[in-house]
Amino acid sequence: xxxxxxxxxxxxxxxxxxxxxxxxxxxxxxxxxxxxxxxxxxxxxxxxxxxxxxxxxxxxxxxxxxxxxxxxxxxxxxxxxxxxxxxxxxxxxxxxxxxxxxxxxxxxxxxxxxxxxxxxxxxxxxxxxxxxxxxxxxxxxxxxxxxxxxxxxxxxxxxxxxxxxxxxxxxxxxxxxxxxxxxxxxxxxxxxxxxxxxxxxxxxxxxxxxxxxxxxxxxxxxxxxxxxxxxxxxxxxxxxxxxxxxxxxxxxxxxxxxxxxxxxxxxxxxxxxxxxxxxxxxxxxxxxxxxxxxxxxxxxxxxxxxxxxxxxxxxxxxxxxxxxxxxxxxxx
Amino acid sequence: xxxxxxxxxxxxxxxxxxxxxxxxxxxxxxxxxxxxxxxxxxxxxxxxxxxxxxxxxxxxxxxxxxxxxxxxxxxxxxxxxxxxxxxxxxxxxxxxxxxxxxxxxxxxxxxxxxxxxxxxxxxxxxxxxxxxxxxxxxxxxxxxxxxxxxxxxxxxxxxxxxxxxxxxxxxxxxxxxxxxxxxxxxxxxxxxxxxxxxxxxxxxxxxxxxxxxxxxxxxxxxxxxxxxxxxxxxxxxxxxxxxxxxxxxxxxxxxxxxxxxx
Numbered sequence: 001x002x003x004x005x006x007x008x009x010x011x012x013x014x015x016x017x018x019x020x021x022x023x024x025x026x027x028x029x030x031x032x033x034x035x036x037x038x039x040x041x042x043x044x045x046x047x048x049x050x051x052x053x054x055x056x057x058x059x060x061x062x063x064x065x066x067x068x069x070x071x072x073x074x075x076x077x078x079x080x081x082x083x084x085x086x087x088x089x090x091x092x093x094x095x096x097x098x099x100x101x102x103x104x105x106x107x108x109x110x111x112x113x114x115x116x117x118x119x120x121x122x123x124x125x126x127x128x129x130x131x132x133x134x135x136x137x138x139x140x141x142x143x144x145x146x147x148x149x150x151x152x153x154x155x156x157x158x159x160x161x162x163x164x165x166x167x168x169x170x171x172x173x174x175x176x177x178x179x180x181x182x183x184x185x186x187x188x189x190x191x192x193x194x195x196x197x198x199x200x201x202x203x204x205x206x207x208x209x210x211x212x213x214x215x216x217x218x219x220x221x222x223x224x225x226x227x228x229x230x231x232x233x234x235x236x237x238x239x240x241x242x243x244x245x246x247x248x249x250x251x252x253x254x255x256x257x258x259x260x261x262x263x264x265x266x267x268x269x270x271x272x273x274x275x276x277x278x279x280x281x282x283x284x285x286x287x288x289x290x291x292x293x294x295x296x297x298x299x300x301x302x303x304x305x306x307x308x309x310x311x312x313x314x315x316x317x318x319x320x321x322x323x324x325x326x327x328x329x330x331x332x
Numbered sequence: 333x334x335x336x337x338x339x340x341x342x343x344x345x346x347x348x349x350x351x352x353x354x355x356x357x358x359x360x361x362x363x364x365x366x367x368x369x370x371x372x373x374x375x376x377x378x379x380x381x382x383x384x385x386x387x388x389x390x391x392x393x394x395x396x397x398x399x400x401x402x403x404x405x406x407x408x409x410x411x412x413x414x415x416x417x418x419x420x421x422x423x424x425x426x427x428x429x430x431x432x433x434x435x436x437x438x439x440x441x442x443x444x445x446x447x448x449x450x451x452x453x454x455x456x457x458x459x460x461x462x463x464x465x466x467x468x469x470x471x472x473x474x475x476x477x478x479x480x481x482x483x484x485x486x487x488x489x490x491x492x493x494x495x496x497x498x499x500x501x502x503x504x505x506x507x508x509x510x511x512x513x514x515x516x517x518x519x520x521x522x523x524x525x526x527x528x529x530x531x532x533x534x535x536x537x538x539x540x541x542x543x544x545x546x547x548x549x550x551x552x553x554x555x556x557x558x559x560x561x562x563x564x565x566x567x568x569x570x571x572x573x574x575x576x577x578x579x580x581x582x583x584x585x586x587x588x589x590x591x592x593x594x
Binding site: 040113187 | 372374377378380388390391392422425426427428429430431446447448449450451452454455456457458459460462463464465466468469470471547548549550551552553554555558560561563564566567568569570571573574575578579581582583585586587588589
């Protein structure tokens with residue numbers, strides 16, 4: 001403290017002077033530090049500035065699963081719709097393969113994250129509609145069955161093995177994969193939205209839609225990178241990019257203090273990076289590509305596709321990181 | 333059926349940590365990961381997978397009856413924290429394996445032989461109680477001494493408490509006892525004591541209630557805890573609307589733009 005800042009306190013009577021001595025004694029004993037930077041227990045900061053809720057214990061597999069499940073679930077919708085409307089067989093086949101890859105990878109990620117992986121079957125001993133994780137497990141099982149059937153049916157049909165049965169298997173598989181692909185791509189948003197983590201639960205109504213659109217951007221991107229140029233993919237990619245831009249704008253406008261991890265710190269920058277790569281970047285590239293000759297347009301679309309895929313992956317990591325930061329900042 | 337509950341009266345707590353020791357001994361809880369934190373005298377800091385009872389040390393300005401009568405010595409408020417055994421428990425609702433169950437004593441019990449360590453209960457608890465043991469792999473929390481209660485014994489922490497700061501009994505009876513205690517404290521001139529009993533909140537009341545002096549939030553006792561299932565409706569609505577929109581959007585995209593190659 002500089003001399004200029006110090007003003008000698010004035011006392012109206014001896015009792016106040018005596019009380020001042022007591023205060024100095026306490027300050028000297030560091031009982032009531034005047035400019036404390038040490039955490040204390042208070043109504044504002046809770047118990048010694050310690051977090052109220054626990055951080056997620058999930059490892060790197062979980063955000064990756066959110067990404068893979070989102071891409072796989074939306075890819076099965078594209079596969080089903082493409083098949084229904086008679087789009088190119090390559091598109092149908094590629095979309096089904098993305099779904100199958102997701103169906104194979106997802107359980108691997110989920111089981112390896114468990115504290116007791118050998119007990120993964122315990123997930124199937126009960127069904128609890130009030131637990132998004134329980135619902136998600138059954139959705140994933142049904143989705144895996146569907147997409148496996150669709151891929152197997154197509155594979156058998158290509159080799160003329162029991163063609164009628166193969167066609168039936170393919171059809172049923174496509175329908176099941178489509179029906180369960182939608183909840184697979186959305187439930188992960190419900191899963192983290194319905195928790196005690198403030199930055200997640202105050203976005204409970206945003207997250208499922210956000211994750212679905214993010215997954216759509218990723219699956220469309222993967223299909224375009226695999227060489228599919230169907231105009232429908234361009235429109236779906238544009239829709240995803242517009243929605244992700246709107247989500248990003250909504251997050252930036254938020255003023256709720258419990259959403260600070262979505263805007264500040266490393267998690268905030270991750271959300272921003274994921275948002276820009278999923279929203280504005282593909283939006284601009286796709287819009288520009290529409291005014292170009294097909295060959296150059298496809299090149300731009302592939303850049304947009306790559307941007308959306310990376311953006312989707314970063315978005316999932318970012319939301320989990322924001323959950324960690326939010327738990328650390330949680331106070332009563 | 334019995335409605336077991338804890339009343340933790342921090343005006344009686346002397347911070348001896350006998351409850352922590354008794355809990356660990358009876359339940360064979362491994363040593364917790366204690367390190368010197370440099371915050372107050374409390375290095376345990378919070379409840380966790382290996383800390384099912386935790387005595388909070390709330391330091392404050394010296395006051396008569398609050399950690400000693402000497403004006404030159406730190407005032408200390410102690411409060412033994414424990415799982416709330418909520419009426420509507422976030423962890424119990426979230427658990428996908430059914431490892432977490434409601435017992436005949438209306439407590440919330442985690443069956444270690446079923447838990448597979450998915451960690452969803454950890455983010456579902458509004459009080460930061462249950463946690464995953466990174467070494468063991470499963471989640472753990474206070475069992476409310478389910479084994480002892482079945483044998484008609486009171487929980488270990490309540491039994492060893494030397495000042496009756498931790499009281500065990502029927503919930504309604506303990507609520508009455510808490511009211512009487514507040515009145516008694518008021519008579520003695522202690523007016524800043526209050527009961528933490530979140531009945532009209534998302535958790536619809538708990539089976540562990542507390543009496544603390546001063547700010548309840550300073551003890552990390554939230555005034556309005558929310559159970560995560562409250563967010564389910566808006567989250568699933570969002571999922572359904574988005575899924576419907578995508579279904580229609582995809583159909584329009586393929587029908588409108590066609591599947592033809594450009």
